Amino acid sequence: MRRSEGGTRRIRVGGPDGYDVVVGASDTPAEVAALLGAGVARVLVVHAAAVEHLATSVADGLAARGVQVHTEVVPDGEAAKTADVAVHLWGVLGRAGFTRTDAVVGVGGGAVTDLAGFVAATWLRGVAVVQVPTTLLAMVDAAVGGKTGINTPEGKNLVGAFHPPAGVLVDLRVLHSLPRADLVAGLAEVIKGGFIADPVVLDLVQADPAAATDPRSPVLAELVARKIAVKAEVVTADLTESWLREILNYGHTFAHAIEQVEGYRVRHGDAVAVGLVYAAELARLAGRLDDATVARHRTVLEAVGLPTTYAPPEGVAWDDLLAVMRRDKKTRGAMLRFVVLSAVGAPERLEGPDEDLLRRAYDAVAAPSRD
Template sequence: MVHAEPVADLARRLATALEAHGVTTLVEVLPDAEAAKTIDVAAHLWGMLGRAGFTRGDVVVAVGGGAVTDLGGFVAATWLRGVPLINVPTTLLGMVDAAVGGKTGINTAEGKNLVGSFHPPAGVLCDLDVLATLPRADLAAGLAEVVKGGFIGDPVILDLVEADPAAALDPHGEVVRELVERKIAVKAAVVTTDLHESSLREILNYGHTFAHAVEQVEGYRWRHGDAVALGMVYVAELARITGRLDAETVERHRAILRSLGLPTSYEPGRFDELLAVMGRDKKTRGSTLRFVVLDAVGSPSRLVGPELDQLRQAYDAVTQTPA
């Protein structure tokens, strides 16, 4: 069982429950957040599994947020060419995105999640009660991925958030439960059709090309969901500039995300840095950038090879005007 320090108490209780049922449990604490997703941490865990005699009859259990389930899944996918994985996500972001769908990965100096494997979990346990322990900012960051699901596949998600943003941020309410269920359903429908991201699954990366670039140039100090919120606004502006999306839907992005306290603008002067990172995005083919865009709400498609000036115009549209 792997976990980050903030959820140590939950991990200990799970380990104790497993031990009470006769399951031998090896527990390891990971660095928090993206610091866990490195080759050094993965190699450390491989060493632990080897010394423990871990076989294909054993199970990796990942308890924590998206970084923990990404890393735990990668270790499970690569040890003995694949051992079972059970994810126990403890953040909203993990529940609706990272822990489901079977994508695992670690980061390198060149970018986020560039090394990874597709390895569907044997099971995912989502206990909504743990959301009550999260800071409001972390709940909002998780809702960015939920909103993404609304824009690409289930517009009812957007209606629910617009009707009552406060309810969407209430971990004890029924709205959160419905939002989680709807977002997981969107992802499950896509992943069932395209596990290995050969075609349809790319739509789940809506907003992520710019988001991953922001995360890297910011040294992974941004929450993933915050970066995704900004990334969705950027790509919505790009779709507008290229004649794919109407201005009203672009503004709907901003309004919904702002209502949840999520960022919708960025600082000027960093376009060249971001462009270099976007060039290493997984969707890029050769030197041609490819983006997931919307033609309308619920109608995602691809934008291949936008012009440099269009990319810059979209950046200008999301940058703050200096004071």
């Protein structure tokens, strides 16, 4: 991790031939232009309506440098990550004559960066993309690492591609106006990084939960940089998820099941928080993890206001959640695979756990169904 003037940090992903995540960027339009480099004649700026001001600033900055800029507003949240939206954006690129030397810029939360990356990955088999995440969740996870994707009725992110960006710009000032519930939800991914690789993250959160949820605090800035550094190290070692990168899915198998049965109306971070506790309980039941570390999952998550139990909607049963988990990307054939811990900072695989263990872990996080 390198520090630049003004406290900006540059975290390298992918080694010498990789890209930078710029944390604390103060001139986003100039940074986007620098990352795109010379020779880019056309840029499509894909953004959510809520961040139109920032997207316009980026577009104006590029236009002032002689770039032909097209902007497209996409739906909020997971509604952006559909085949219909992707087809629409491909049409925009085609009508505007985008070539392999042109680029896409994603400005928004994780759904927007996933979508923008996927469109860039698939247009002419790959054009450059620069990501400008505007939520904590996108900053520490979705925008970093080159995973792109859209959803289908059968599950989340089942269609996608690995497509590393040309760069990622993290302007921490945008967190000042982020709704508190969204900020807290983003901390689930930060805390996940602490459990799988960087215990200092957990110590910082437990020492001062108020600072961890304060968008202006140096503690949150440190947590953001540490979580990005965790992801950068993992992705650099394993771009295409042959194994090591799977540890970044800790808690996600159950979380994605929650999201699907909820119609993606639950925040990803809230689902991940419950998923972390589920994975910890599963590891305990399988004889992998001690009681104290399982309890610490609940303590750290609850300290910042994240959920640790799940109440399914009326009509949703355990079997429905299990069926979704069986379609998880980590599943091989009929065998479910989970990322679990044997200790803090020691992730490992749990393959083909008995269905009784899966159900008992669910019972440990389940609350009564909602009416």
